[in-house]
Amino acid sequence: GEVSATPEPNESEYLSPVSIGGQTLNLDFDTGSADLWVFSTSLSSSSIGQHAAFDPSKSSTWEDYPGASWQIMYGDGSGASGTVGFDVVEIGGATASRQAVEIATKVSSSFVSDENNDGLLGLGFSKINTIEPQPQKTFFESILPKLDQPVFTADLEDDAAGTYEFGRIDTTKYTGTLHVTPVDSSNGFWEFASTAYSIGGTTYQNSGASTAIADTGTSLLLVDDNVAQAFYAQVQGSQLSRTAGGYVYPCSAQVPDFGVQIGSSGFIATIPGSDITFAEVGQGTCFGGVQGNGGGGIQIFGDVLLKQYFAVFNGGNESFGIAAK
Numbered sequence: 001g002e003v004s005a006t007p008e009p010n011e012s013e014y015l016s017p018v019s020i021g022g023q024t025l026n027l028d029f030d031t032g033s034a035d036l037w038v039f040s041t042s043l044s045s046s047s048i049g050q051h052a053a054f055d056p057s058k059s060s061t062w063e064d065y066p067g068a069s070w071q072i073m074y075g076d077g078s079g080a081s082g083t084v085g086f087d088v089v090e091i092g093g094a095t096a097s098r099q100a101v102e103i104a105t106k107v108s109s110s111f112v113s114d115e116n117n118d119g120l121l122g123l124g125f126s127k128i129n130t131i132e133p134q135p136q137k138t139f140f141e142s143i144l145p146k147l148d149q150p151v152f153t154a155d156l157e158d159d160a161a162g163t164y165e166f167g168r169i170d171t172t173k174y175t176g177t178l179h180v181t182p183v184d185s186s187n188g189f190w191e192f193a194s195t196a197y198s199i200g201g202t203t204y205q206n207s208g209a210s211t212a213i214a215d216t217g218t219s220l221l222l223v224d225d226n227v228a229q230a231f232y233a234q235v236q237g238s239q240l241s242r243t244a245g246g247y248v249y250p251c252s253a254q255v256p257d258f259g260v261q262i263g264s265s266g267f268i269a270t271i272p273g274s275d276i277t278f279a280e281v282g283q284g285t286c287f288g289g290v291q292g293n294g295g296g297g298i299q300i301f302g303d304v305l306l307k308q309y310f311a312v313f314n315g316g317n318e319s320f321g322i323a324a325k
């Protein structure tokens with residue numbers, strides 16, 4: 001069957017309504033992780049705040065997973081942990097009848113203050129699912145056998161809502177060629193080769209990190225530190241600000257187009273310079289959407305890149321594709 005869920009963009013994340021045991025929560029769809037966890041009534045009321053909190057006792061289809069636990073830490077230092085059960089999870093028409101649902105009993109402060117999401121829905125590979133004693137399938141892996149096509153697509157927009165679809169590729173959503181590259185899922189990510197980049201239309205080989213992941217849960221485009229340095233060398237007045245946590249520049253600066261290679265085929269996915277600024281940080285200073293990955297071997301291609309394209313995640317042949325839209 002086909003499924004579509006329309007995430008509500010909120011500056012840095014895309015949220016989609018998910019029904020769990022008949023309770024609806026807004027979850028952050030994250031291809032960079034593989035845990036489905038929710039704010040729960042087990043959290044303190046100060047942690048719950050304005051969030052929707054899942055209450056297993058009110059679900060007639062809830063099944064405990066006795067003795068199981070989970071604990072996750074994300075690349076930005078945020079984290080959560082708790083207990084586990086199974087329930088019916090439905091997104092825009094597709095249903096996983098016995099999906100592992102991770103109940104948060106602890107969440108870090110950035111989740112408490114991010115009132116837009118009531119938890120996460122991981123769309124990475126279950127080898128990085130954190131449930132002990134046994135990792136459990138993601139929602140996508142649970143419904144995969146029932147889908148017409150073993151795929152989901154992400155059509156993220158800047159201001160308007162984006163759309164995730166499961167089970168079909170809506171070819172009216174993109175133009176020209178779908179550039180497909182094989183994915184190496186051994187680290188649990190939608191990871192592919194990326195060894196070249198372009199600045200202002202000139203292509204360079206990347207001497208550092210040689211792979212990248214497609215990560216809808218990350219706002220920024222985190223490239224090899226040398227690549228970020230080379231990019232901002234061409235932005236007048238830019239500097240690496242420890243207080244801002246990355247490269248900043250005068251909002252009036254001319255920002256060149258920036259591109260990153262998707263796969264070893266040669267396709268360079270480009271972001272217009274005018275779409276690179278991520279935020280104003282005050283006093284006419286802007287924070288760039290392209291930043292270094294802090295020296296990790298993997299580059300993280302987040303929403304700054306993905307929102308420029310239509311993305312296809314194929315769990316059947318383990319490939320990633322993007323097309324202009």
Ligand SMILES: O=C(CN1CCCCC1)Nc1ccc2c(c1)OCO2
Pocket residue numbers: 028030032033074075076077078120217218219222293294300
């Ligand atoms: O942590 C994330 C994304 N994460 C998705 C789930 C919600 C909390 C944020 N991205 C990220 C990944 C790697 C990083 C990083 C940030 O900063 C440096 O390295």
